Amino acid sequence: MVPCIQASDVTLTFRPKDREAVTAINGLTLEVARGEFVSIVGPSGCGKSTFLNVLLGLLKPDKGEIQLNGKRISGPGEERAMVFQEFGLLPWRTVLANVELGLELKGVAADTRRKRARGLIELVGLTAFENHYPHELSGGMKQRVGLARALVTEPEVLLMDEPFAALDAQTRDLMQTELLQIWDRAKKTVIFVTHSIEEAAYLSDRVVIMSARPGKVKEVLRIGLPRPREYEMRLSPGFNEIKSRIWSTLKEELVTRIGGDGAQR
Amino acid sequence: MALRDRYYEHQRPILGTVSVIGFFLLWEWLLTSVVTVDPFFLTQPSKVAAAAKELFLGGAIWQDLAVSSKAFLWGFSAAVIVGIPTGVFMGWRRRAEYTLDPFFTALYASPLVALAPLLIIIFGVGLTGKVVLVFLLAVFPFIFNAFAGVKSTDRLLVNVVRSFGGKEKDIYWKVILPSILPYMVAGARIAIGRGIVGIIVGEFYAASEGIGFAISRFGDTYRLPEMFAAILVLMILAVVFTEGLRKLENVLAPWKIGQEAR
Ligand SMILES: Nc1ncnc2c1ncn2[C@@H]1O[C@H](COP(=O)(O)OP(=O)(O)OP(=O)(O)O)[C@@H](O)[C@H]1O
Ligand SMILES: [Mg+2]
Numbered sequence: 001m002v003p004c005i006q007a008s009d010v011t012l013t014f015r016p017k018d019r020e021a022v023t024a025i026n027g028l029t030l031e032v033a034r035g036e037f038v039s040i041v042g043p044s045g046c047g048k049s050t051f052l053n054v055l056l057g058l059l060k061p062d063k064g065e066i067q068l069n070g071k072r073i074s075g076p077g078e079e080r081a082m083v084f085q086e087f088g089l090l091p092w093r094t095v096l097a098n099v100e101l102g103l104e105l106k107g108v109a110a111d112t113r114r115k116r117a118r119g120l121i122e123l124v125g126l127t128a129f130e131n132h133y134p135h136e137l138s139g140g141m142k143q144r145v146g147l148a149r150a151l152v153t154e155p156e157v158l159l160m161d162e163p164f165a166a167l168d169a170q171t172r173d174l175m176q177t178e179l180l181q182i183w184d185r186a187k188k189t190v191i192f193v194t195h196s197i198e199e200a201a202y203l204s205d206r207v208v209i210m211s212a213r214p215g216k217v218k219e220v221l222r223i224g225l226p227r228p229r230e231y232e233m234r235l236s237p238g239f240n241e242i243k244s245r246i247w248s249t250l251k252e253e254l255v256t257r258i259g260g261d262g263a264q265r
Numbered sequence: 266m267a268l269r270d271r272y273y274e275h276q277r278p279i280l281g282t283v284s285v286i287g288f289f290l291l292w293e294w295l296l297t298s299v300v301t302v303d304p305f306f307l308t309q310p311s312k313v314a315a316a317a318k319e320l321f322l323g324g325a326i327w328q329d330l331a332v333s334s335k336a337f338l339w340g341f342s343a344a345v346i347v348g349i350p351t352g353v354f355m356g357w358r359r360r361a362e363y364t365l366d367p368f369f370t371a372l373y374a375s376p377l378v379a380l381a382p383l384l385i386i387i388f389g390v391g392l393t394g395k396v397v398l399v400f401l402l403a404v405f406p407f408i409f410n411a412f413a414g415v416k417s418t419d420r421l422l423v424n425v426v427r428s429f430g431g432k433e434k435d436i437y438w439k440v441i442l443p444s445i446l447p448y449m450v451a452g453a454r455i456a457i458g459r460g461i462v463g464i465i466v467g468e469f470y471a472a473s474e475g476i477g478f479a480i481s482r483f484g485d486t487y488r489l490p491e492m493f494a495a496i497l498v499l500m501i502l503a504v505v506f507t508e509g510l511r512k513l514e515n516v517l518a519p520w521k522i523g524q525e526a527r
Pocket of ligand 1: 014015016022023024042043044045046047048049050051085213
């Protein structure tokens with residue numbers, strides 16, 4: 001069977017004007033099966049967001065390519081949607097209108113898209129705020145709007161860039177549970193970037209650990225925990241074992257990164 | 266306490282009115298009690314007010330006002346219609362920027378009112394010459410503000426719309442236009458001032474009616490209170506337009522209300 005996502009040797013260098021070029025990812029190779037939940041962890045600046053943007057079709061790699069269902073990704077497509085790290089809400093749109101964006105661009109009729117958007121706004125617990133503008137929301141609320149906006153288009157592949165980073169611990173637990181349910185029910189493929197080792201271990205089938213910049217896959221860990229995941233699993237010795245394995249691999253990269261950056265200056 | 270709350274609620278109009286009235290009182294007082302100037306050169310607000318009353322009740326000024334406003338509105342509308350798309354295009358397409366920028370920068374910086382005599386030779390003393398002059402003066406603030414607005418548009422939002430399947434057209438309508446709106450209001454404010462200059466200069470040169478003509482006629486015949494009254498009419502006009510603009514901004518950009526720094 002063709003994997004859902006097949007990234008081979010993806011390399012991308014940013015060349016900002018009047019500044020030094022930065023190779024964000026270098027030779028990243030990764031396969032993701034259909035319906036799989038894969039998390040990516042790695043030091044800050046190692047190219048996680050960059051990789052997601054290539055997957056989304058907003059950035060073109062200098063070398064290598066990513067295939068989606070056997071076809072090379074050459075631009076955005078409606079089978080993919082992203083929850084953006086910096087939210088990316090349109091300030092001139094209310095919560096409702098922001099969530100409707102994807103459906104509107106697809107040409108879905110106004111009443112249908114309103115209904116579907118309301119459903120997701122309820123799911124993320126923002127019904128009372130549907131007529132508010134983004135500047136009237138807290139960081140965590142904005143993030144949930146971004147989540148609802150990505151889910152409403154019912155993408156086959158969900159790209160999530162630290163989608164729960166701005167949430168308080170309780171809301172985060174709630175949203176994790178919701179996400180797992182949606183993933184299970186709708187059989188989505190999820191690529192989930194996070195800085196939380198615990199979150200990665202709890203949610204994923206596999207955790208990808210990236211090396212420091214220029215990023216590539218350093219190690220992939222399969223998480224053997226049974227499904228459906230239960231909150232109590234986090235308290236088991238097995239879970240702690242997984243966490244410490246991820247941490248020990250990641251730690252080497254953090255040391256490299258900090259040392260490397262220091263030496264450059 | 267209650268009075269204080271009421272004050273804060275209406276702080277803006279209260280302070281505005283106080284400063285305007287204060288200015289006129291000061292002017293009146295200076296010219297009546299402190300320095301006595303030959304009424305040939307300067308005059309007091311009370312006399313101006315009397316003249317203004319006369320002008321409005323006598324009806325003479327209305328015709329002038331209508332003539333000038335018509336030229337202003339045509340020229341200004343044309344400036345909006347041409348200026349905004351041009352500026353947006355320049356901001357979004359790098360090649361357009363490199364090609365057009367040198368011309369527009371030079372034209373914006375130069376005193377275009379100097380072209381007034383030429384325009385009157387070309388278009389005659391009627392409406393057209395004035396409209397063209399207003400247009401030339403008012404179009405550049407729109408071009409450059411639209412341009413700056415596009416340049417400052419958040420790339421992330423463009424990417425968001427693109428990622429959800431937005432095409433070029435969607436990016437223009439759903440991202441660029443709303444994000445340049447505050448820039449357009451700022452541009453319009455400058456354009457109003459420049460446009461009024463265009464009207465006056467146009468009517469100074471050659472005209473038989475209009476506010477500018479009235480001002481120069483009163484000036485030539487040393488009727489200072491009337492002349493100041495006519496200038497006052499212009500000031501009021503500019504204030505009305507600018508206030509209208511503020512109202513319009515609130516209607517078009519409801520997300521800005523309450524976001525403004527206090
Ligand atoms: N548009 C850009 N222009 C220039 N350099 C960029 C751009 N976007 C990212 N970079 C650089 O590429 C590298 C990777 O950035 P990226 O945002 O992918 O990191 P990240 O892994 O998502 O980090 P974080 O965990 O902090 O979000 C960084 O060094 C960053 O400075
Ligand atoms: Mg990132």
